[in-house]
Amino acid sequence: MNIFADIRALVIESLDAMTAEGALPEGLDTRNVAVEPPRDAAHGDMATNAAMVLAKPARKKPRDIAEALAEKLRGDARIASAEVAGPGFLNLRLSGDSWRAQVRAALEAGAGYGRSDLGQGRKVNVEFVSANPTGPMHVGHTRGAVFGDALASLLAYTGHDVTREYYINDGGAQVDVLARSVYLRYLEAxxxxxxFEEGTYPGDYLIAVGEALAKEVGEQWVDQPEAVWLEEIRDYATDAMMDLIRADLKALGVEMDVFFSEKSLYGTGQIEAAIKDLDGKGLIYRGTLEPPKGKTPEDWEPREQTLFKSTEYGDDVDRPIMKSDGGWTYFAPDIAYHYDKVSRGFDELIxxxxxxxGGYVKRMKAAVAALSAERVPLDIKLMQLVKLKRGDQELKMSKRAGTFVTLRDVVEMVGADVTRFVMLTxxxxxxxxxDVNKVLEQSKDNPVWYVQYAHARIHSVLxxxxxxxxxxxxxxxxSAIADPAEFALVAKLAExxxxxxxxxxxxxxxxxxxxxxxxxxxxHALWNKGNANPALRFMQEDDPATTAAKLALIRAVAIVISNGLGILGVTPVEKM
Incomplete structure (x- = not known):
């Protein structure tokens, strides 16, 4: 039950009646008519821009439309008042029974309150984390993991068919560096x-990998040239790192539906198929790019390259897909990977x-637009940096990783629930x-504690x-729900x-x-008012009927908090 959608439908119905009466011309476009909470709660419960939107096409003064619309709306039992403000905004107040109906709706729907069929089963692929498989996830990956998982839950909650996907970047030079680093730990074992030379990975997390490898293969690779062991250790190390990453994600409460290997694109014809698709659309050509904007690098020289005509789809410049030595650029497998997603039938990619x-956004959107004939939208969300602190001291090092704070470090310090909520603040x-200290405080300044405390308080009362x-x-x-402070709480939960x-x-x-x-x-505001005014307390021991109504209100609030925390992947608590 969406009270804002209901009142908007009432507004549209009233406008249609005005059209039928000749007060408005036929054919007005009402798609931009909105009903929203007002910026200032003192102005009412809701506001509509109908008169402002329709004035120009209707060739009427906004206030004239607003006055006529207000008169129509006042005839509905749900509307307590309708007042015109300013040049033609219309502020509405709902009747007490309308607000009480929202409490009942939340209680009846329970865990389903707020769910919708907005997505209508559209298939959405949410790719997130996709960290290089060279070590444990760091605090920056944590933010992306939480955001992606919460977004996937939100989309599922609104009727989308969601796939959570991790792209394993195991096709580049970084996995060779990983293999060499594991080889050193193998020799050490x-x-x-x-x-450990510069450019290798010296973290303690590879000690166990090297020891396990030594136990498995013995001394067969000691004093052997790299060509003998590189490929096998690369696969062994990548698998070990992905096991570590899966465990990190599980500690955070994240489970992927699909792990897609970049390596699987090479030598299988998938990259070639994607480029062939673009070539068939006239989007691949041999050409020479202009020098970079600004100061031209001293080593830059014009050379003919194989290019993707990404400017056809909004990019700033066309993009190379093949190196001068005939090898693919980093962009080519990414094109092939998204071609695979499009081929799997997704209606939307995130x-x-x-x-x-940031510099990758336009070219990737251009590629998906070209590959899908602009059928499949791609939304790219960039995650800004996280600064982990303990008071005024920034935390930068981890014994586990050697050079950065890991996801597991954060979860062990504050717990998965706190980590997830704070990453979305x-x-x-x-x-x-x-701030590790701040998120463990029991105060209003700590949002996760403040929300959990409300849920726990409600269950304590119950x-x-x-x-x-x-x-x-x-x-x-x-009917005992009647005070303005109570209606303010109802209005918030009804949003x-x-x-x-x-x-x-x-x-x-x-x-x-x-x-x-x-x-x-x-x-909490209503709770505090109850401390000063006994009539606002949730338990009226001499009046069971009033108590039951007030408890119904706070149970509805608990349902909404629980549903919201569920989307965020946070467990609501009943005791603190």
Whole structure:
């Protein structure tokens, strides 16, 4: 039940009636007519821009349309008042029964409250994390993992058919470096003294891998040239690192549906098939690019290359897909990988990259647009950096990794639930300061604690009501919910279905975290008012009927908090 959608439907119905009466001309486009919470709650419960949107095409003054529309709306039992403001905005207040109906709707729907069929079963691929398989995941990967997993849950919650996917970057030079690093740990496990040169991976996490390898193959690769052992150790090490990464993701509560290997694209004809598809559309050619904008590098020289005509689809320049030696550029397997996604029948693709991939956005969108004949949209979300701190001290090192703080370090410090919630307290394209001390505080400044505390407080009240023998089932009569402070809480929980759809359409799961904090704030505010005004307390021991109505209200709030935390992958607590 989406009260905003219901009232918008009432507005459109009233506008249609005005058209039938001749007060508005035929054929007006009402798609941009909105009903939203007002910016200032003092102005009412909802506001509509209908008169402002329709004034020009209707060739009427906005206030004239607003006054006529207000008169229509006042005739509906759900509308307590309709007042014109400014040049033609229309502010609405709902009746008490309308708000009480939202409480009942939340209680009846339970875990389904806020779910929708917005996606209509559209197949969406969400690719996230996709860290190089060269070591444990770091704190930056953690943010992308949480964002991607929460976004996938949000889309599933709104009726999309979602696939969570990890792209294993095991086809590049970095896995050769991994193999050489494991070889050193292998020699070390056999008693040799080794030195890690610059560019290798010296973290402790490879010690166990080297020891396991030594136990498995003995001394057969000691003093052997790289050509003998590189390929086998590369595969062995990649598998070991992916086991480590899967364990890290599991510790965070993330499970992938698909792990796709970049290596599987080479030598199988998949890259060639993707490029052939583009070539058949006239988008591959031999040409020479202009020098980079700004100061031209001294070693730059014009040379003919095989290029993808990405400028046909909004890119700034065409992009090389083949090196001068005939090998593929890094872009070519990425084209092939997305060609595979398109071929699997996805209706929408979402890629979640680190902030350093900003220059990759336009070319990748161009490739997907070309490969899918512009049928499949690609949304790329860039994750800004995370600064992990303990008070004023920034944490940069990990014994486990050697050079960076790992995902597992963070989870062990504060727990998976806290980690997940805090990672969503900023929009993805904004830097995030993660203060380990702050997120463990029990204060309003700690959003995860504040939201969990609201849920736990509600369950504490419900337990006390049961112990006192007071009714906790939903009563037939909710008229005892009548105070403005109570209606303010109802109005906030009633925003939930609308907020979910907005967040899903924008691919912004952080909106869920923000909303839960605001809902918790309204609940705590009502609790505090009850301390000063006994009539607002949730338990009225001498009035079971009033108690039942007030408990119904807070149970509805608990349902929304639980549903929202579920999307974020956070377990709601009932005791603190």
């Amino acid at each position: 056999l008693g040799q003294t080794v030195a 890629d979640i990259f680190g902030a350093d991939h 900023r929009k993805n394209d904004a830097p995030l300061d993660f 337990r006390k009501a049961e112990e006192a023998g007071l009714p906790t089932d939903t009563p037939a009569d909710l 939930w279905p609308r907020l979910v759809e907005i967040a899903a359409e924008a691919h912004e799961p952080h909106r869920i975290a923000f909303y839960l904090y605001d809902l918790a704030s309204e609940f």
